[in-house]
Amino acid sequence: MTNSKILLIIGFVWPEPNSSAAGSRMLQLIEAFIGFGYHITFASACAKTDKAFDLKNIGVNTASIQLNNSSFDDFITDLNPHVVLFDRFMIEEQFGWLVAQHCPDAVRILDTEDLHFLRKGRQMALNAGKPFNDYYLYNDFTKREIASIYRCDLSLIISKEEMCILEGEFKIDSDLLLYIPFMLEAVDEEASEALPKFKERTHFITIGNFLHEPNYDAVQYLKETIWPLIRKQLSEVNLHIYGAYATQKVLQLHNVNEGFLIKGFAENVEDVMQNARVCLAPLRFGAGLKGKLIDAMQNGTACVMTSIAAEGMFNISETHDYVADDPQAFADMAVKLYQNEAEWEFYSKYGFNIINERFKKSDFQKILILKVEAITNQLQKHRHQNFIGQLLQHHTLQSTKYMSKWIEAKNRQNPS
Template identity: 65%
Template structure:
């Protein structure tokens, strides 16, 4: 039986530009595998790098914020499931979906916890230890309200699951742990990857519209790279990322071997050429797509503790986790030069991909949760009084603000 799903995107997915874009493509592939007819709608302008969803059989619809045309559209579509891409879309469209399609299962894809990222960034700016005062910020309040109003929320990291349950006291029944869903790496594909002696230089990658990534590259350039370059004077640092602006490109320095390469058309190609991936993120949230890319392509990593969060579980890392600048640089140099150690860390990465991010395993679990929740949707909502309360109060204010803006724009 064909079912309808509507995904309301904060942006149009750009899988070559960001981990969020890749995550969205994984979700679309999952729903298509479950015989859903997928419609993707967004109020955001589309860039040239946006994936052509129609090429994979997905309807693309542009929708307006604060406009009743969305009500007509969603009622006509009558989706079985609606996915809100980040809490901002649930705030904007959640009340409209609830009014027009009350029986639709409402799912929030958090991508990562925005409130957590904002709180960590504030603590970093202050030079302070991260605390509850940073965590319980206004963005977090909006985000947690959105989670409580939704029937299910997709959480990409076990660390964030723990924070939601133990710090924010969110009912576990509302949360679904759904990390990256990746294809299993076969021995055949692994043996095709370039070996230690065929690789050279260091790589860093990340979308520069994302503030943690720019900060990471600045830290790499000013603090870490001089230590590495001093010990490995012939190596180069290759920095890739979409939307590199002038302040990013100014970091390029041929003499120092620090090269801003810009957008990577094929992340697999550039990752397989590199010997080591450096992930120098100092604040943020969620899972780092750059680490998954590195492990899939057999590239060991040196990373900060923030970068490593939620990736390894109880398994050995595909490199080293270091937060001190000199220790970070020394481990990078050691791993760059030690072939035996490099091969060991590479194998760890393959194991992590296959054991922690199995597409087949998580698709099966998610399908079961959707079926169970759909069958018990009335009782689930009845037992979620916090969600009812927030739907009544918070979304009523969003509703009437939206209606006021719509009337004002006429």
């Protein structure tokens, strides 16, 4: 390529926008860079599934790469990108030192997706039956992810709550972080008016990729605790549960008599969301922004959620009448919203306002590209001010480098 703007994205997986919020997020980032003239190559060591988005249709080159294999050296040297985006910190751990070695002048960006250490710490606390506190916040994932953030020139943070944690609790320089939430098209009045109204909708819905542990836990929590409380008050109403990669342990939760219906992968999220009256999001741990709430709000479906689900989606000072962590309160809210047309209409429209005010695509696309260009133009100065990052780049990655080379040598001796 001769174009001066070459972006390499190294993906944890191939984007599946119909399966997960992470897939949608990745396509939003790709769209932003394409819009500002970048030539993009997306590479991953992961196998493609039949749900993977065809990136070639939007002009993105693709490449399959291998872990712990010197073929990546030739690949990245030939491509010679100006910007490299790592899809989650695990990818930066695996490939960051190679990018730094072969393309030292490339801007290194980490897309955290969400803070994995925050999600992991909350899961640990839940499993222990304890309140979440600093003991769970400062876990081994925290050390790895914070180190990755320091090694990169810029990290994209999807939630303002997570920005506060990184800047406040961990004192990370704001120059290394950029708040980029979901970047969405506005829902105009004509589109919102065309959506099905209260009386045209029936039943409850929840949706989420079952490979994502918070989603599976939420479905179990619904099955065992919340749904019986709702069903006791609304005996003829069903809960439709959608999500990609439903395993046998998910499918066995299906029970027609209880109105607990595992529907599996939703070919068209808009259709199933618009048919439902209320979306339930009883997440007990997690981080980032929740794609199921975005899907609901875009389609005019009112939501009941836990505080974990609501985090980062609404202004910190806002109170939301349909956020509850107590199961009985959650169930009562769900029943009220399902039965009260005026309340439902208010929160249906409230969702459109959130989409239009907080996730405006054009604004955040411009913010992202301007920041990347600013770092590109003063890269050495930017790195000089990040001494901890230099320190980690020098020392920590030496162990990663030599471990990778040892694995590569071992693989050559014992080919599978």
